[in-house]
Amino acid sequence: MLKKRSWLFSSKLISIFLLAVFLSTSGFSGCKLLSQAEQERIKPITLNYWRVADDTDAFSEIIADYQSQHPNITINYRKFRLEEYEKELLNALAEDRGPDIFSIPQSWLTAYQSKLEPMPAEIQMAYQYEKGTIQKQTVVELRTKKSPTLREIKEKYVDTVFNDVVIDGQVFGFPLSLETLIMIYNKDILNQSGISQIPTSWTDEFQGAVAKTTRYETETKVIQSGTALGTGYNVDRSFDILSILMIQNGATMLSGTKPTMFNRITKEGVRGSVNPGLEALQFYTDFARPSKDVFSWDALMPSSFEAFLNGKVGFFFGYNYHIPQIRSRSRVNFGLAPIPQIPNNPIRNYANYSVEVVSKKSAYMTEAWDFVLFMNQPDEIKKFLAKTRRPTAQRALISTQLEDEDLYPSVSQALTAVTWYKGYDIASAEKAFKDMIEQYLVLTDENKINDILNVANSKISQTLIKPQQ
Known part of the structure; x- marks a missing residue:
């Protein structure tokens, strides 16, 4: 009797073992044996x-x-x-x-x-x-x-x-x-000034709109700015704005990766020999010169974005990342538009991403x-x-965002957007541009104009050289 029970017990053990082997090799265990x-x-x-x-x-x-x-x-x-x-x-x-x-x-x-x-x-x-x-x-x-x-x-x-x-x-x-640089405008200021069409060109249209929307307390004191342009340190993204003005005007910012060339005279275009970088600098700084019809800004004003939030600026240049801040921090009735271009020149816009x-x-x-x-x-x-x-960076998705009021200005410019700085110290490059702007504003000797551009060019060229480890 004991032998029979022992045999039955051994048979059960063998059966359980064989079943376990079968399950582990047949897939019924729920887990395939994995290679190392x-x-x-x-x-x-x-x-x-x-x-x-x-x-x-x-x-x-x-x-x-x-x-x-x-x-x-x-x-x-x-x-x-x-x-x-x-x-x-x-x-x-x-x-x-x-x-x-x-x-x-x-x-x-x-x-x-x-x-x-x-x-x-x-x-x-x-x-x-x-x-x-x-x-x-x-x-x-x-x-x-x-x-x-x-x-x-x-x-x-x-x-x-x-x-x-x-x-x-x-x-x-x-x-x-x-994101691309866009024009953000105060609708109420434009409406009160009779500006019915958003400017699409820098000359005439934009300059005219700035002159119509600027209000003065005295000849040298602005109380409502048509635009916040012209200075270096209190204009948000002044580096980007001046860069795109130079690029739109035909300046060659880099030759390959070095050196910078925005201070060079070029014969490109129908105007003959010109210095497009200098022309862009002159156009930009005119908005901070009391002697100019477009005078609307100076170095004593707050940051351009803060002034826009306070309803004191007609045209502000920024990016889509500014939009949530405008909505959360101010009651400005604002609109968005692509940045102006230079008539008869290739369309160029500025990317930031x-x-x-x-x-x-x-x-x-x-x-x-x-x-x-x-x-x-x-x-x-x-x-x-x-x-x-x-806004998207992918070509296939651009058309899906063109009907969005917030995204349209930026995404509509993506195909023509550029950047140019490819150096090792963007902060120093931006400072060189800001210093160039401020120095040009106080320049008294016209013969030294090119010196200011050359110094800025030299400083930025130095940042294109790989630092020693």
Whole structure:
């Protein structure tokens, strides 16, 4: 009897063992045996992502979509204040505690190039999904995808993106959006002054509108400014404004990557030999000269944006990021329009945008680049743009934003937008422009005009030279 029970017990053990083997090899266990490579690729990892502009909810849907394909990857998003961002970023990168992905202005790309990992030619990622009907089974599949080619990048993004993010044949990042310099105007001031049409040209139309909307207490004291232009340090984005005036007027800002050439005489155009950079500087500073009909601004006034918020400026030049601040901080009845152009000259506009980049020190560069590319897929980028109300950088989406009152001025200019600075110190370059403006305003010897341009040109040229490590 004991022998019979013992035999029955042994038979049950053998049956259980055989069943376990069957389940583990037939897929009924719900988990396929993974190779060592597959196990390595689905280990839990965290990608740290740093930015300035947007709150976490701008990325919540995109991150959820990404994690549905890669549940082992956590995206830790952190937003910084603008004034603290670069210092914290540089310190963190130097101490090897920096983010895997971060966002920088386009004008920082050259300076940060040594800290960035360029886009790889291809990316291999592990994708997890379930299959089976009777018993669900988690399957891991390694897929290798080709990264976008240079031709594909040219076709997908507006021209300035390709010109900015591709350095020496390598791609260093992609933008999620792109803003262009726009004209923001006070409707009430224009209506009270009888301005029925928004100026589209700088000469005559814009100058005439400024003269009609400016109010004076004395010949040298303005109490309502037609526009906030003419000075260096109290005009928001004066570097951008003067840059686009020079570019529209035909100035060559750079020859390749060096040296700067905005101080040169050129024979381009029908006017013969002219200095387009100097002409642009003269046009800009006229708005701060009491002797000119367009005098409307001076160095003693508050910042141009604060003056606009207070209802004291007719035309302000800024970007879409100013719009939420105007709505939250003032009661100004405002409108938006593309910036004026120079008649008979090629249409040119000025771009201002940030680029999502991958740190060279990231332990997960492949995954980081995969997420950057994932964010820029059409279905995903639409979610970001809808949440943030930002203008697109992608050609295919421009037509979808042209009917939006807030986005139209900026996005309608994207195809003709440019940037020019590709040096190592944008802050010093901007200071050189501001100093040039202020020095020109107080110049008494006309023979020294070119000296002022040459000094500014020299200072900016120095910032194009790579600093010694």
